[in-house]
Amino acid sequence: MDDLTKISAEVEKKTGVKTSPKAIEDIISAIKTSENFWQIVRFSQRPIPTVAETLKILKRLRYVDFKDDKIIPQEKLNQKYSNILPYSKELICPQCEGKGININSLGILEDFLEIHKYRPKPIQEYDQGNIDPASTVGRVALMKLRNDISGKKIIILGDDDLVGIALGLTMLPQDVLVLDIDKRLIDFTNKIAQEKKLPVRAEVFDLRKKLPDSLKGKFDVLVTDPPEAKKPFKIFIEKGIWSLKGPGSAGYIGMTLIDSSVSKWAELQKFVIDAGAVITDIIRDFNKYEIWEYHTKTLAWKLAPVKSQFDQPWYSSAIVRLELVKKPKVKNEILKEKDIYVDIESTTT
Amino acid sequence: MDDLTKISAEVEKKTGVKTSPKAIEDIISAIKTSENFWQIVRFSQRPIPTVAETLKILKRLRYVDFKDDKIIPQEKLNQKYSNILPYSKELICPQCEGKGININSLGILEDFLEIHKYRPKPIQEYDQGNIDPASTVGRVALMKLRNDISGKKIIILGDDDLVGIALGLTMLPQDVLVLDIDKRLIDFTNKIAQEKKLPVRAEVFDLRKKLPDSLKGKFDVLVTDPPEAKKPFKIFIEKGIWSLKGPGSAGYIGMTLIDSSVSKWAELQKFVIDAGAVITDIIRDFNKYEIWEYHTKTLAWKLAPVKSQFDQPWYSSAIVRLELVKKPKVKNEILKEKDIYVDIESTTT
Numbered sequence: 001m002d003d004l005t006k007i008s009a010e011v012e013k014k015t016g017v018k019t020s021p022k023a024i025e026d027i028i029s030a031i032k033t034s035e036n037f038w039q040i041v042r043f044s045q046r047p048i049p050t051v052a053e054t055l056k057i058l059k060r061l062r063y064v065d066f067k068d069d070k071i072i073p074q075e076k077l078n079q080k081y082s083n084i085l086p087y088s089k090e091l092i093c094p095q096c097e098g099k100g101i102n103i104n105s106l107g108i109l110e111d112f113l114e115i116h117k118y119r120p121k122p123i124q125e126y127d128q129g130n131i132d133p134a135s136t137v138g139r140v141a142l143m144k145l146r147n148d149i150s151g152k153k154i155i156i157l158g159d160d161d162l163v164g165i166a167l168g169l170t171m172l173p174q175d176v177l178v179l180d181i182d183k184r185l186i187d188f189t190n191k192i193a194q195e196k197k198l199p200v201r202a203e204v205f206d207l208r209k210k211l212p213d214s215l216k217g218k219f220d221v222l223v224t225d226p227p228e229a230k231k232p233f234k235i236f237i238e239k240g241i242w243s244l245k246g247p248g249s250a251g252y253i254g255m256t257l258i259d260s261s262v263s264k265w266a267e268l269q270k271f272v273i274d275a276g277a278v279i280t281d282i283i284r285d286f287n288k289y290e291i292w293e294y295h296t297k298t299l300a301w302k303l304a305p306v307k308s309q310f311d312q313p314w315y316s317s318a319i320v321r322l323e324l325v326k327k328p329k330v331k332n333e334i335l336k337e338k339d340i341y342v343d344i345e346s347t348t349t
Numbered sequence: 350m351d352d353l354t355k356i357s358a359e360v361e362k363k364t365g366v367k368t369s370p371k372a373i374e375d376i377i378s379a380i381k382t383s384e385n386f387w388q389i390v391r392f393s394q395r396p397i398p399t400v401a402e403t404l405k406i407l408k409r410l411r412y413v414d415f416k417d418d419k420i421i422p423q424e425k426l427n428q429k430y431s432n433i434l435p436y437s438k439e440l441i442c443p444q445c446e447g448k449g450i451n452i453n454s455l456g457i458l459e460d461f462l463e464i465h466k467y468r469p470k471p472i473q474e475y476d477q478g479n480i481d482p483a484s485t486v487g488r489v490a491l492m493k494l495r496n497d498i499s500g501k502k503i504i505i506l507g508d509d510d511l512v513g514i515a516l517g518l519t520m521l522p523q524d525v526l527v528l529d530i531d532k533r534l535i536d537f538t539n540k541i542a543q544e545k546k547l548p549v550r551a552e553v554f555d556l557r558k559k560l561p562d563s564l565k566g567k568f569d570v571l572v573t574d575p576p577e578a579k580k581p582f583k584i585f586i587e588k589g590i591w592s593l594k595g596p597g598s599a600g601y602i603g604m605t606l607i608d609s610s611v612s613k614w615a616e617l618q619k620f621v622i623d624a625g626a627v628i629t630d631i632i633r634d635f636n637k638y639e640i641w642e643y644h645t646k647t648l649a650w651k652l653a654p655v656k657s658q659f660d661q662p663w664y665s666s667a668i669v670r671l672e673l674v675k676k677p678k679v680k681n682e683i684l685k686e687k688d689i690y691v692d693i694e695s696t697t698t
Contacts, residue, residue, distance in 0.1 A: 022597025083500030096442035151432030248371025266627035278615035
């Protein structure tokens with residue numbers, strides 16, 4: 001058994017989160033790229049408990065040292081793992097930052113940037129955190145590229161990212177319905193929609209509840225960033241799919257590898273397919289999050305073995321597009337208080 | 350029931366290929382983008398039988414006309430389906446063509462282009478067709494970005510695209526093994542590998558057979574473009590996974606939506622997850638194929654309701670990255686002659 005396999009086994013045992021030698025390798029690659037803990041998470045794209053535990057073990061084995069708020073790779077690391085290269089940032093397209101999308105040609109970027117300046121700030125109470133304006137506009141551009149906006153009825157379950165407003169600014173949808181628990185976001189969305197005469201309406205709604213029966217089978221497109229603990233994810237996705245019309249209806253889902261291991265992703269993907277959908281796109285690192293103020297109050301912060309600066313963006317998620325291939329046979333279920341956000345892998349909320 | 354739903358139902362009945370109103374919509378969008386049948390297939394990304402049958406029905410309903418080798422949208426189409434926009438090509442990043450990857454910074458492009466000039470041409474006997482050099486280099490760049498090359502043992506099952514040579518040119522892998530039935534490709538790969546001292550070896554092998562037992566559990570990374578009929582796909586993928594070491598091992602799979610419906614994709618994705626893997630990336634339209642000479646001898650050509658020029662690239666596939674999350678428990682099976690390439694959705698081979 002080589003060292004990476006041993007380290008991987010120990011990390012898995014200590015954290016309870018499934019991992020692999022490859023994950024340890026990706027973390028070592030990230031260590032060679034940045035001394036900042038959050039950037040190491042960013043580049044390795046592995047769950048925070050896994051990254052934190054790996055760093056502790058690598059320190060014990062004298063592959064790295066911790067100095068103030070930094071992770072310092074030692075000569076021993078470079079010698080032993082000379083095959084593991086730093087993260088190849090230079091391979092990401094500099095123009096689209098890896099999205100594959102030309103956001104400028106959508107024609108809404110300037111307007112959206114102006115509106116975004118005045119948006120309500122994310123708060124921990126609702127597990128909020130918003131992607132940067134370029135990511136919101138990028139998501140809408142991808143939706144347009146896939147013919148999922150023009151003439152469509154679109155439902156957004158939770159809208160920290162103001163996707164509803166961005167969709168509205170294209171003036172193309174038939175109807176956009178935004179549901180969110182946060183009255184500040186709903187009022188902001190409705191105010192902008194009225195001022196600019198956008199085809200968007202927003203309602204305060206606690207998404208743990210069942211959706212109103214009137215929404216069943218009504219929408220062409222779903223947008224949501226579901227919680228990533230297994231049970232809430234399943235209930236959220238099923239509820240979203242329940243509101244869709246049928247085969248050909250699409251879903252745009254944000255999913256992270258920072259709050260989910262690849263093992264958990266495999267289970268979540270199985271839920272999606274079992275619910276009657278196919279996955280047509282997974283573009284990694286598509287949604288780039290802005291820094292959020294409550295970061296030092298999260299489990300992620302507690303787990304961090306050194307308290308590195310977090311003044312640079314580090315958190316991101318993949319955009320995952322689904323398309324229904326069957327008439328949905330899913331439930332519209334209540335999500336119980338005790339089930340939400342509870343998961344050893346989800347630490348940033 | 351609206352018209353798209355009716356058309357979709359008729360297309361499904363006539364072709365036997367599952368479809369949806371959204372697919373018909375995507376085809377209408379493509380009709381508004383190009384008068385060329387192959388480009389309509391390209392932009393709609395729907396199976397050829399579906400596109401061909403939809404066009405025939407739209408002609409009967411006087412939404413389009415056929416003139417010589419062209420599809421001409423009629424005023425009635427624009428009036429009835431004014432909501433359906435032409436394909437938004439302008440939203441694809443012009444620098445990376447939607448790959449999200451900066452292929453120039455990999456440092457092998459020029460060498461590879463030079464080698465590519467002398468490659469054996471694709472032949473129908475082996476269902477060949479090769480992606481353009483930028484796509485091969487792009488695939489290798491993506492593999493590097495995901496830390497799947499340096500120090501790795503890589504197996505390539507079928508290598509029309511010369512991925513083996515491109516991987517070798519990075520000088521980073523520990524070992525690259527190329528298996529292909531075509532002696533011309535194997536000889537070409539070995540010749541280049543010797544001349545340039547690349548860490549690549551190639552062997553003539555009929556991939557319908559079982560892999561040699563000595564390859565079991567030996568590789569970190571798999572590259573293949575599997576046949577897309579269900580049974581051959583499953584046997585191919587399982588055989589590939591059988592040759593991988595275990596959790597953290599990766600696979601790069603080309604998958605099309607031109608020879609597969611989204612319904613079939615859903616089933617293929619379930620095979621992948623059931624085999625113990627997760628899907629970490631799906632980048633659509635990543636692999637762009639060069640024109641192949643035997644195109645007029647395929648079922649696709651027969652199905653085409655007008656015989657449009659095919660002098661512009663039109664066929665593409667998605668790159669799909671897998672990562673094993675479990676110790677593989679899959680078979681290394683024989684693929685029987687009668688099972689291969691037989692599928693109503695796969696028409697280009």
